[in-house]
Amino acid sequence: MRAVEQAARIACADGLVWIDTAPNYGSAHQALGPVIADHPRAMVATKTGFFTPDEGTAALRSRVLTAARVRAGHSLDPGFVRWQTERSLAAIGRIELVFVHNPEHAGLCPTELHPALGDVVAVLEEFADAGGIGGYGVATWSGFQHDAFSVSELLGLAIEAAGSGEHHLRAVQQPVGFAMARPIALSLDGRARPSWPARGA
Numbered sequence: 252m253r254a255v256e257q258a259a260r261i262a263c264a265d266g267l268v269w270i271d272t273a274p275n276y277g278s279a280h281q282a283l284g285p286v287i288a289d290h291p292r293a294m295v296a297t298k299t300g301f302f303t304p305d306e307g308t309a310a311l312r313s314r315v316l317t318a319a320r321v322r323a324g325h326s327l328d329p330g331f332v333r334w335q336t337e338r339s340l341a342a343i344g345r346i347e348l349v350f351v352h353n354p355e356h357a358g359l360c361p362t363e364l365h366p367a368l369g370d371v372v373a374v375l376e377e378f379a380d381a382g383g384i385g386g387y388g389v390a391t392w393s394g395f396q397h398d399a400f401s402v403s404e405l406l407g408l409a410i411e412a413a414g415s416g417e418h419h420l421r422a423v424q425q426p427v428g429f430a431m432a433r434p435i436a437l438s439l440d441g442r443a444r445p446s447w448p449a450r451g452a
Contacts, residue, residue: 255282263290271424273298273352274306274339284343296424297339298390299332299371300352301325310334327357329370336378346383349375350390350424355399364399369408372420376412379419386421395425 255278262268263286270293274280280297287295302310307321315334320326336349351371359367368389375387394400402423409420 253282255279256286259283259286260289263293267292267294269294269296271296272343273301273350274335274342275301275303275352277303280339281342287344294347295343295345296348296350297343297346298350298352299335299339299375300327300354300357302335306335306338323358325353325357327351327354327359327367327371329374332371332374333378336375336384340383347385348421349378349384349387350422351375351387352390353392353394354389355391355394355397361399365404365408368400368405369411372405372408373412376409376419384419386419388420388422388424390424392426395423 259270259282262270270283270287272280272283272295274297283295287293301324307316307324310316310326310331311318311321313334315331316326316328320328320331326332332351336346339349340346351368354364354368354371357364357367372387375384378384379386389400389405391399395402405420405423406418409418410416412418
């Protein structure tokens with residue numbers, strides 16, 4: 252925990268930085284709170300979806316997850332997303348972006364995934380409208396590769412949640428490299444557009 256805080260302070264001392272964390276990154280999430288408070292120029296991204304066993308137990312006690320969902324280790328339930336995002340805000344103080352963490356690993360079939368993502372986007376849009384977070388996005392390892400969803404579909408969900416093109420979908424996060432070239436190929440042929448930030452039509 253001390254090593255995480257020290258590394259973050261060294262990075263922040265160099266100026267404007269992005270800190271990328273998540274509740275399931277062990278003690279790192281909590282360790283970053285004091286660093287973020289001391290460095291107002293640092294921008295913070297966290298995630299929702301995966302959780303540690305301890306957080307799962309807390310969610311069960313709070314009745315936001317069932318025992319079966321706790322065993323799964325991942326949830327897109329809107330009540331859980333709201334609960335986890337509130338906990339993240341309490342732990343780290345402020346959040347520029349909340350990424351929905353690997354929604355393709357939620358154990359949902361394709362016909363269930365899109366409505367579930369829509370519900371999550373609606374929750375995060377509410378947070379952004381209220382000023383609790385700056386925006387939201389999707390962090391995915393294989394969602395675009397396996398056609399679980401596309402950028403245009405995510406934009407559609409954001410527009411629907413916001414009721415207009417003035418939504419708060421800001422980014423997608425994915426691995427990019429020669430070993431995983433398909434997302435690049437999709438972007439070049441216009442079927443997806445990995446970008447920062449994501450822009451509406």
